[in-house]
Amino acid sequence: MMVDEQAEVIKNKRLIDGVFLMTLKSSEISGSFLPGQFVMIGLDVAGYDPLLRRPFSIAYAEEDGTFSIIYRIVGRGTKILSESKKGKRLAIHGPLGKGFDIPDREMQFVIVSGGMGIAPLLSLAQVLSRDKRSYEFLAGYRTADDMIPVEDILPFELKIRVSTEDGSAGVKGLVSDLIISSLKNTKEPDKGLMIFSCGPMNMLKRIHEIVELYNTPCQVSVESSMACGMGACQGCVMPAARGDARYLRVCKEGPVFWSHEIDWVSIS
Ligand SMILES: Cc1cc2nc3c(=O)[nH]c(=O)nc-3n(C[C@H](O)[C@H](O)[C@H](O)COP(=O)(O)OP(=O)(O)OC[C@H]3O[C@@H](n4cnc5c(N)ncnc54)[C@H](O)[C@@H]3O)c2cc1C
Numbered sequence: 001m002m003v004d005e006q007a008e009v010i011k012n013k014r015l016i017d018g019v020f021l022m023t024l025k026s027s028e029i030s031g032s033f034l035p036g037q038f039v040m041i042g043l044d045v046a047g048y049d050p051l052l053r054r055p056f057s058i059a060y061a062e063e064d065g066t067f068s069i070i071y072r073i074v075g076r077g078t079k080i081l082s083e084s085k086k087g088k089r090l091a092i093h094g095p096l097g098k099g100f101d102i103p104d105r106e107m108q109f110v111i112v113s114g115g116m117g118i119a120p121l122l123s124l125a126q127v128l129s130r131d132k133r134s135y136e137f138l139a140g141y142r143t144a145d146d147m148i149p150v151e152d153i154l155p156f157e158l159k160i161r162v163s164t165e166d167g168s169a170g171v172k173g174l175v176s177d178l179i180i181s182s183l184k185n186t187k188e189p190d191k192g193l194m195i196f197s198c199g200p201m202n203m204l205k206r207i208h209e210i211v212e213l214y215n216t217p218c219q220v221s222v223e224s225s226m227a228c229g230m231g232a233c234q235g236c237v238m239p240a241a242r243g244d245a246r247y248l249r250v251c252k253e254g255p256v257f258w259s260h261e262i263d264w265v266s267i268s
C-alpha cells in the first residue's frame with residue numbers, strides 16, 4: 001500500500017565514513033514493500049532548498065513496523081539527512097516503483113552488488129531467506145575501507161562473498177569476475193540460474209555482457225536523478241533496448257529491469 005506520511009526517525013547512525021543507516025517507523029511501508037522498491041524522503045528544511053524529496057531503496061524491514069535505508073552522503077540532501085536526529089519526523093512517500101521479480105520455481109539465485117548497490121539487494125536477500133530459498137550473495141568494493149558492515153546490522157543472517165579491486169579484503173578483482181565463476185561452476189545446471197544486481201552503471205553494463213554470453217536471465221536495479229518519483233516528469237528516463245517505448249522511466253517501469261530491456265550501448 002502506497003503511503004504519504006510523516007515517519008519518525010528511530011535511528012540514524014554512521015556505518016563507515018560517509019555512509020549511514022537510517023531506520024524509520026512506518027508499519028504500512030515495512031509491511032507492504034517488495035524488494036527493490038524505494039521511498040522518496042523529504043528533507044525537512046526551512047525554506048525551499050533542497051526542494052525535492054530524494055529516492056532511497058528500502059534495505060530491510062523489521063517486525064516492529066520499521067524499515068531501514070543505507071545511504072551515502074553525496075550532496076546537500078544526503079548531508080542534511082545525515083544530520084536528522086532520532087525522534088525527528090520526515091515526509092516519506094512509498095513504496096514506489098517495480099521491485100524484483102522472484103520466480104516461484106526452484107532456481108539458483110546469484111545476487112551481485114557493487115558498492116552502495118548493496119541496499120536494495122539486502123531486502124531481496126531478506127525475502128529469499130524468509131522463504132527459505134537458497135542464494136549466493138556477492139559484494140564488490142574498491143577497497144576494504146569501502147566495505148559496509150551489513151552482516152552486523154541486519155535482522156537476518158547473511159553470508160557474503162566479498163571481492164575488492166585491490167585485494168585488501170576477500171577475493172582480488174572485480175565482482176563481475178566472481179559471477180563468471182558462479183556461471184561456470186553451476187552445481188545444478190538443470191535448475192537454471194538467475195542473477196540479480198545493483199551497482200554502478202559500468203558494472204551493470206559488464207554484467208549484462210556476461211549474462212548475454214551465458215544466456216542467463218538477469219534483473220538489474222538502476223539509479224537516475226529523480227524529481228517526482230511517480231512517473232509524471234520524465235526526469236529519470238533510461239534508453240530502452242527494444243519495444244514500443246524509446247525510454248523507460250526508472251521510477252515507474254523500474255528501478256528494477258531485466259538487463260535486456262536497457263539499451264546499454266547508449267549509456268556511456
Ligand atoms: C531508485 C533509487 C534508489 C536509490 N537508493 C539509494 C540508496 O539506497 N542509498 C543511497 O545512498 N543512494 C540511493 N540513491 C541515490 C540517492 O537518491 C542520491 O544519492 C541522492 O538523491 C542525492 O541527493 P543529494 O541532495 O545528497 O545530492 P545532489 O546534490 O542532488 O547531487 C550530488 C551529486 O550526486 C549525483 N546524483 C544525485 N542523485 C543521483 C542518482 N540518483 N544517481 C546518480 N547520481 C546522482 C548528482 O549528479 C551530483 O553529482 C537512489 C536513487 C534512486 C533513483
Ligand code: FES
Pocket residue numbers: 225226227228229230231232233234235236237249250251252
Ligand atoms: S522521476 Fe518523474 S518520471 Fe520518474
